[in-house]
Amino acid sequence: MLKRLHLTASMLALFCIATFFLSTILVETMGARQSIAQLKHLIVSPGLWVLIPTMVLAGASGMLLSRSRQGRLVGAKKKRMPFISANGLLVLVPCAIALNLWAATGRFDMWFYIVQVIELIAGAVNLTLMGLNVRDGLRLSGRLQRAIPHGR
Ligand code: HEM
16 A cells, blocks of 8 residues: 555656656747746646645655665665755745746846756756665566666
């Protein structure tokens, strides 16, 4: 049950960040200002209302699962989690809120794009760290085998 909760919450959180990231790149390169404003709004609501609880659930269920497991992979996942949370709460959430407010009032100035680039970089960092947590998680659960060299 706990494992299923962890898998569902963590994959949903990863899916949210990947969707925000890809849709931002698509709409910023091809969309009109109105579409950009619409997307910025959707990322805040309902986006953050889905992302934040699923991220908290992923972290909390992961911590509970790690009570009965030890080792390098669990240690690496534990070390990544504070960076993922801090990056999310201190960079991604404030950026998403600021960009939504500015886009809603038609403010697409230099600051909008500076904050947009910061958000994309922070998003890429979290995608990478969460991707590594998925890889190590799948190794821990035995769903992903390490490559074994042939002929040895
Ligand atoms: C957003 C961050 C995280 C993501 C994306 C993530 C992802 C995953 C995934 C995909 C699995 C495989 C589940 C399965 O195959 O059923 C897993 C397993 C696991 N995760 Fe996480 N995880 C995260 C955070 C954490 C944290 C903070 C810990 C604490 C150390 C943790 C500990 C574990 C453990 C111990 C397992 C193995 C469960 C088992 O099979 O016994 N995870 N994780």
